[in-house]
Amino acid sequence: MDERIERMRQVAQQGNIDAFYLIIQEDVKLLEHMDKLPFVDTPLHIAAQAGHIPFAMELMRLKPSFSSKLNPDGYSPIHLALQNEHIELVRRLVEVDGDLVRVKGRAGITSLHYVAATTETDDHLNLLLDFLKACPNSIEDVTVRNESALHIALKYDKLEAFLHLVRWMRRNWSQNPILWESKVLNRKDEQGNTALHIAVSKNQPKAVKQLLYSGVDVNIKNLEGKKAGDILAQQTQVENSKIKVMLQRAGALPSSSIPQVYYYAQYLWTIFSRLEKSRLHFISEWIEISDDRRNVLLVVATLLLTVTYQGVLSPPGGLWQDDQSPGANQTNITLPVIRKFNSSAPLENEAGTPIGLRNFPFWVFLSLNSLTFMLSYSTILLLIPTQHIYRIVRLSLISLSICYIVSLTVIIPTRFWEIFWYVSTGLFVCIFLLNSSATCVAWSYKALL
Known part of the structure; x- marks a missing residue:
């Protein structure tokens, strides 16, 4: 052997x-x-x-x-x-x-x-x-x-x-x-x-x-009870001004030696660190999603996206089927204050516009429906992979969001455009911000690979 x-x-x-x-x-x-x-x-x-x-x-x-x-x-x-x-x-x-x-x-x-x-x-x-x-x-x-x-x-x-x-x-x-x-x-x-x-x-x-x-935690002490700032203070024979400034900004040196301007720098640095840690924590949770959970979230988000889009095409109360104008004998008819958005004469009913358009609850529905659409839309953007081939899906989702906005312009009549302008503008801004956030997170994840 x-x-x-x-x-x-x-x-x-x-x-x-x-x-x-x-x-x-x-x-x-x-x-x-x-x-x-x-x-x-x-x-x-x-x-x-x-x-x-x-x-x-x-x-x-x-x-x-x-x-x-x-x-x-x-x-x-x-x-x-x-x-x-x-x-x-x-x-x-x-x-x-x-x-x-x-x-x-x-x-x-x-x-x-x-x-x-x-x-x-x-x-x-x-x-x-x-x-x-x-x-x-x-x-x-x-x-x-x-x-x-x-x-x-x-x-x-x-x-x-x-x-x-x-x-x-x-x-x-x-x-x-x-x-x-x-x-x-x-x-x-x-x-x-x-x-x-x-x-x-x-x-x-x-x-x-x-x-x-x-x-890094600047206030940790070693077995001798010294912080990093204490070790720096003992170095009197070397040029360490750069380190001293950095530790001062990080709050690792006594406050008596810190100029007032450094307090603002430290404050801004603290805010930046918290935001960065929050971003990384969010990315961490997103990356750690298992494939099964990712698939479940995609299915739920897709269903919500479908339902909310259908909610715009078929709003509660239905749509007017024909154009109707108030007759001469109806000129004195008024609507309850809670059910109208202006104090002008009775409004025409235009074909294709929602029947409940004059009702305040309808605008509550429209706002919450749009919010659900945006959140579902952004969730799908976050969950789909970041490879180049999936850019087609991302472009499709962006096109769908634009179609959602356009569909609102179709069902909202001209006399409500002032109200619709505020709603649509807010919707565009929210979609843009959520889309940008989703894209930034996707890019961050891609950079981490």
Whole structure:
């Protein structure tokens, strides 16, 4: 057995697939035996260290459990590939199994942590984004020192890696906003320091700016009871005026040192942050709708759209079938005050106009019916996919909304145009705003992908 294992290691070092299968023919349970060992240098470890892509892919296909196993030094195959700069092999491994990004090696370091600490070239930065794309939740992983990838990037002065991580989080914030805010953005390491504490101590204004823009809590204290502002106040021998201004605006420094103008900036910043978080929360809820619920909402919204449109074509009370004019002997007939919209002489009944047009309840119906139409219309816009092929559906919905407005112009007679002008104008504005909101949310979702 030991002799076969040694031969297997030599074959893996050479990347010889044919020789590998010759050994397997001698002992078909050899790989299973190696898999039972808690710590072992599997053929996949050796191939990953040597950079033999075809051999490693063959092992991944036959024995995928090897990819998450640690060797006696505490490293998985993907860790070994990273240490030896076999970037393409790392990408191939992650393509097969994205969860490999979360495999923890010695000291709880994942491949994301390793790249964040060692980033030197654009290939490393691209690899960082590849990891996050393959496994977004890997951003939550921490080492045994409770350090996230943000902590590590700042600790090793890898500013570009840090900026890439934070910008990626902002673009994908809607996937898990509450959890990421507590587990990533405001995560404390073993000394109680958040990423903001480290960025301030390292005098990194760009990092501080990105963290503040992302909504980091500026009032968190570390184990020594210090906030980020306290750490800044201790730095008397370095130029940190930019960070000082940013922390002042965020309310992280004593109020006595803040000029009055900064209070207004802080107030506006607070409003912006709340609006942005509300928008992201809305997008998050919208994205997380299951396909079944999406289909149910589409059916309900479509039915409401159909019923409200039909309500305009066949309003309650019906339509006048013929033109009728009041006779000479009817000139003194008046209508109840609550049932008329002007004080002029009796009105003609025009064919095709609603019978209940003079009734106040009819205008209540028309307003609520139009509101239901707009809400259903916007709901459908939000729920349909954002791909280019669905633009035809969006154009159709816009055309339908215009037809709704035109149908109102047909049934509302000329003498009521002043009233109708207010209703139709408000309707146009509401439809435009709702349509714009739906389009903006769709674009936001598309940008997040």
